Amino acid sequence: MSPADSTAAEQPVRGRPRSEAVERAIIEGVMKLLEEGVSLAEISIERIARTAGVGKAAIYRRWSGKEELFVDVLRTAEPDDLELPGTSMRDDLIVLLESLRRRGLVNRSSAILHNVQVQMKSSPKIWAAYHNTVIAPRRRLGIEVLRRGQRNGELRLDVDVDLVNDLFVGPMLVRAVLRPDADLPEYLPERIVDTLLAGLRPVSTPVP
Amino acid sequence: MSPADSTAAEQPVRGRPRSEAVERAIIEGVMKLLEEGVSLAEISIERIARTAGVGKAAIYRRWSGKEELFVDVLRTAEPDDLELPGTSMRDDLIVLLESLRRRGLVNRSSAILHNVQVQMKSSPKIWAAYHNTVIAPRRRLGIEVLRRGQRNGELRLDVDVDLVNDLFVGPMLVRAVLRPDADLPEYLPERIVDTLLAGLRPVSTPVP
Amino acid sequence: MSPADSTAAEQPVRGRPRSEAVERAIIEGVMKLLEEGVSLAEISIERIARTAGVGKAAIYRRWSGKEELFVDVLRTAEPDDLELPGTSMRDDLIVLLESLRRRGLVNRSSAILHNVQVQMKSSPKIWAAYHNTVIAPRRRLGIEVLRRGQRNGELRLDVDVDLVNDLFVGPMLVRAVLRPDADLPEYLPERIVDTLLAGLRPVSTPVP
Amino acid sequence: MSPADSTAAEQPVRGRPRSEAVERAIIEGVMKLLEEGVSLAEISIERIARTAGVGKAAIYRRWSGKEELFVDVLRTAEPDDLELPGTSMRDDLIVLLESLRRRGLVNRSSAILHNVQVQMKSSPKIWAAYHNTVIAPRRRLGIEVLRRGQRNGELRLDVDVDLVNDLFVGPMLVRAVLRPDADLPEYLPERIVDTLLAGLRPVSTPVP
């Protein structure tokens, strides 16, 4: 989690060690600003330092810029893991979509973070970092669920699981990116999953 | 298309009229910068003016800021209309998705514009403008196609067309936002449409 | 008085003749601004045009810049002539100094104009024009009075009239430039003239 | 001499202290521009910063505007003190006038500074600052010399020393403000002092 995790050599620390309190104060300072409704563009390093009661150098000592810092802010805000029921593919998918709806990419109650993610898309380097640590694992989890479904006979074998994963995730992303106003009951994960599964079951039976 | 379209009164022009050439030079200057790979964050009003060979005031006279300008840049780059074959709902949907894939929200060849859209999400006012003039019309078109499909017997009557529209648009958005690397044949519009329609036809027949 | 006085050829006017009303409106606009306490530096050509209800071009058609315009403003504000009593050198000098005190270089009631003059010193070209048309004639008048005094036996013959003129003008200038606060009765022209004449009379008699 | 002289409390310095080198570079940058004949109006803060190799903020950190800066430029150029012979009032006055002629208000060799002073008159606040630190002390010195003269019997007791001081200073100011061309031997301080003293001695004796 620490920004200096990757350094392997672990040379003996000389001089005063970095204060973890400073680290926390900075990240929480960014959070506080975001929660106050301060636009991403309005958040400057100087303002972060001011809010956190910290010198600018303390920030630059840890992150090379605003974007790198934001990656860690997002990582801190991310849910660490996701408990899947495992009773059926359908149940797992519903939980996955529900988690998308509630937080992470499609966080509605704290829509603040969404903008951070969206902003990061402009910086390929940052986006890659965020993609690797947050988005890709989640995608892998979804695909794994679908593969298990295929083995269990819940999902046709002739479909591309990558594509099917996108079919499930897509509506949630549309809501988050294009239709932030829409929060209708029609968009309940259960309904989406069932609608899609209607055409994806191995033996395609008429809908009752 | 002009930034001052909305003013209805059409009062008699006094003084020297604004040069259309300047207008074009500014918008094309932004395009040029974007094509040169200049990051969105690196594009300043001063740089635009320098590139377009124009004074800063000429820009501020037309747009109140960078974001407003970008809206018009996007509008200029947008396809003006979309020719639907009208032979069937399936064909229309394929054309719609194909247009999404090729340009607009999911522009691959000039992926530059995507970042502009994504950036705009940070500014609610700008996003609303862009949403109203570009995204909403496209969505209305999709929903109209679906409604026609319901009347023609190509789409079940008990589904929510809003949701179904999102089901179709979703995968393309996932690719654009989360998986810019993915350009596999599996994501051909034809394939997506057929996969989804499998579970959405009134009389659900097995896929051939 | 008109700015185009110097043009001698008097070629037949072609097209619409220049409006004298515009000319007056511009000069009076500047006066109005000065009287309202607007600092010289705050008076821009654009503001003058706005105040006078006139286009900028109408100003540039007549004067090549702000300074040239100010010369004419000062010329308009200047007293046209000065009535000397002629009864004696002493009386003439008192009138001269009194006129200095009341207006022109040492204008107290409308001290505004003083700043215009002072500002003009920065522009050699303008200063020359102002010097030739306003200051030099006044100086010539003073020297003439002194020469007459020498012929009448009121002033010693062995003094340099240029220097003596400066002796008389000097105190008023000190007051105007260095001591704008000082307006004491001690500085009455009568007193200055008598104090100086005490040492300048041909037969030096004790002061009564 | 420093712009922050007045702060008495001497609170412990926090952060990086301001560089004296920057201070010097700015003032000398202005001097350099003035010596190159750049008009006062052409000297912008941006140009000063460019010339001094300094950021604009470094200037605004020290002075609130161009005028405040000019006050310090003048103060730096001013002679710090003036050595009076003290042998007699006449000798002291000659030295005073000579110093006026050579530098300060009536600096001929570097006439550049004169325009700065003259320009400052437009800004009352600035003028007051300059008056208090430069002009007033010099005036006090002159008046002190005159008072000593009265006690020594060199000056009549019934004259107003303020007025008499102006009589002495006046001619030098006339030359500086109105007659920059005049540098004749007649204007030697010795001559002016003697001419004026002729009528101001306690026992007024005929001039030989």
Added chain:
DNA sequence: GCCTAACCGAGACGGTACGTCACGTCTTTTA
């Protein structure tokens, strides 16, 4: 108990861009 090195908050540093304003010129319609 020192020494040394890296940390800390603070803030100055040379830059760049902001959005506004005035410059002097140019281009329109109207008289």
Added chain:
DNA sequence: TAAAAGACGTGACGTACCGTCTCGGTTAGGC
């Protein structure tokens, strides 16, 4: 052709941040 109006390129205004660099002072481990 002059008139008012106002757009044009240019460039200065004063402010805010950028990322770097001193300051004096603090906080640890190694001597």
